[in-house]
Amino acid sequence: MQTFPVQDVKHYINGQFVDGISGKTFENLSPFNNKAINNVAEGFKEDIDQAVAAARAAFDNGPWRTMKLEERLKYMNRIADLIEENAEEISFLESLDTGLPISQTKKQAARGAENFRFYSEMVKSRLIGESYQVDDTFINYTIHKPIGVAGLITPWNAPFMLETWKIAPALATGNTCVLKPAEWSPLTANKLAQIIDQSGLPKGVFNIVHGFGETAGASLVAHPEVQLISFTGETTTGAEIIKNGADTMKRFSMELGGKSPAVIFEDADLEKALDSVVWGIYSFNGERCTANSRLFVHESIIDQFVAELKARVHNIKIGNPMDPNTEIGPLIHRNHFNNVSRYLDIAKDEGAEIVSGAIPSAFKEGNFIAPTLLLNCTNDMTVAQEEIFGPVMAVIPFKTEEEVLRMANDVKYGLAAYVWTNDMKRGHRFAQAVDSGMVWVNSQNVRDLRIPFGGSKYSGVGREGGHYSFEFYTETQVIHVAIGEHHIPKFGDVKQNAVSSAEK
Ligand SMILES: NC(=O)C1=CN([C@@H]2O[C@H](COP(=O)(O)OP(=O)(O)OC[C@H]3O[C@@H](n4cnc5c(N)ncnc54)[C@H](O)[C@@H]3O)[C@@H](O)[C@H]2O)C=CC1
Numbered sequence: 001m002q003t004f005p006v007q008d009v010k011h012y013i014n015g016q017f018v019d020g021i022s023g024k025t026f027e028n029l030s031p032f033n034n035k036a037i038n039n040v041a042e043g044f045k046e047d048i049d050q051a052v053a054a055a056r057a058a059f060d061n062g063p064w065r066t067m068k069l070e071e072r073l074k075y076m077n078r079i080a081d082l083i084e085e086n087a088e089e090i091s092f093l094e095s096l097d098t099g100l101p102i103s104q105t106k107k108q109a110a111r112g113a114e115n116f117r118f119y120s121e122m123v124k125s126r127l128i129g130e131s132y133q134v135d136d137t138f139i140n141y142t143i144h145k146p147i148g149v150a151g152l153i154t155p156w157n158a159p160f161m162l163e164t165w166k167i168a169p170a171l172a173t174g175n176t177c178v179l180k181p182a183e184w185s186p187l188t189a190n191k192l193a194q195i196i197d198q199s200g201l202p203k204g205v206f207n208i209v210h211g212f213g214e215t216a217g218a219s220l221v222a223h224p225e226v227q228l229i230s231f232t233g234e235t236t237t238g239a240e241i242i243k244n245g246a247d248t249m250k251r252f253s254m255e256l257g258g259k260s261p262a263v264i265f266e267d268a269d270l271e272k273a274l275d276s277v278v279w280g281i282y283s284f285n286g287e288r289c290t291a292n293s294r295l296f297v298h299e300s301i302i303d304q305f306v307a308e309l310k311a312r313v314h315n316i317k318i319g320n321p322m323d324p325n326t327e328i329g330p331l332i333h334r335n336h337f338n339n340v341s342r343y344l345d346i347a348k349d350e351g352a353e354i355v356s357g358a359i360p361s362a363f364k365e366g367n368f369i370a371p372t373l374l375l376n377c378t379n380d381m382t383v384a385q386e387e388i389f390g391p392v393m394a395v396i397p398f399k400t401e402e403e404v405l406r407m408a409n410d411v412k413y414g415l416a417a418y419v420w421t422n423d424m425k426r427g428h429r430f431a432q433a434v435d436s437g438m439v440w441v442n443s444q445n446v447r448d449l450r451i452p453f454g455g456s457k458y459s460g461v462g463r464e465g466g467h468y469s470f471e472f473y474t475e476t477q478v479i480h481v482a483i484g485e486h487h488i489p490k491f492g493d494v495k496q497n498a499v500s501s502a503e504k
């Protein structure tokens, strides 16, 4: 396969690639062998201050916010074109950095371009206001204005796709932004900065500061000139960010963790359900917020279903992420590998039967966790309640619809749910009763970029996607206009008061 050189990564501030002010860097490690790939500039408050100042100046002084929409959208489409032209390199860098199989990162590179094109279309057709003719003297109308500097904080599990999912609507609506990418996956964010630089986007409109959450991320959240934070990541981090942004009255969009149920009723199309749940838990190496990490199977079909699952698990191709045939690659980082391994120990202690594929010995240097089934689970086990964020699925039998609905909802998260049944009354009934932001009936996680994407309970606050992103990335302003003569009450009117005193 084609390979690409990897350079050290710098911040991108005000249209320049720059070292950090402290001069500090950190090593970026390969998930495949834990060797250093490159060095990355480490950002702190001072770097964030510079990036926010650049974004603020670009917002205040234009021309981004004030340029004709058609012209702004030319930049968006140019960025999409350049992503497509560089798709091979983007997927190479993404797989190198994250361990995600190259067959999957190719799709994510394409999705990055689609995110820019999609929001170009949406902003033209759906960034719309309302108007109310009150009577023949008044009319009111609303407009949606860009807010200012958007702070974007992203995770490592699908970095390029998730970064562009925030940047595209933020820019399309006329904001400027500062991105703080995840420290474990800086490569494609850097490539995106190169692409954006090449597109000729005005200086300061888009900026990146690399570094750690507790320093660079926290400084972005606390910065008084940053009006909003769009965050994707762990629920506990989201809660911390909301607290830290409260003093500066930020608005937040929170896309957080999940522990999503897939429910297989006895009348389901079992072959399709099997394909869907195997893909749903083991794609993205299991590092997927919408993963169906809890599988509920009706007791009458569970033996047959589990036998098929075991066969699939033993057959999944674990390998080098650069191999086009690889289905599962290494986890992002040794710390995350240790965390997932800890959950496998907990599963054993809790009495689950563990079934997993085998990792080829050639891959022992990497952060590989084999695709794993946890059988004989109950919904109250730690491994059925906490987000593991690895290729590990807890399998739980059920007897009745009522029982499985109760178990599906008995979890703190509410991101996604999947239900498989050929009884469509039951399909709709179950989908409407389950506590989650998104439900797929007889389907895997098929994306339609127009839908509101996000979760309920501990899985998130707010929705992004489609026109829902505009509610977050724009300020709605209402303008009341008098178009005819009307009465205005007079207070403290000298003439009127003089007449009244004379009358006394
Ligand atoms: N609901 C959704 O759409 C999605 C949710 N996720 C969730 O993301 C998580 C995995 O990603 P991770 O990178 O481990 O999440 P994380 O929460 O550890 O980090 C995410 C980002 O937040 C930054 N950060 C950490 N502490 C911070 C702080 N105090 N202030 C500001 N920024 C801070 C990190 O540097 C990183 O850029 C999982 O829980 C997963 O479910 C992932 C993808 C999609």
Ligand SMILES: O=C(O)/C=C/C=C(\O)C(=O)O
Pocket: 157, 158, 165, 287, 288, 289, 290, 291, 445, 447, 453
């Ligand atoms: O499609 C999106 O916008 C986000 C998808 C994120 C996942 O599917 C995930 O991490 O599970």
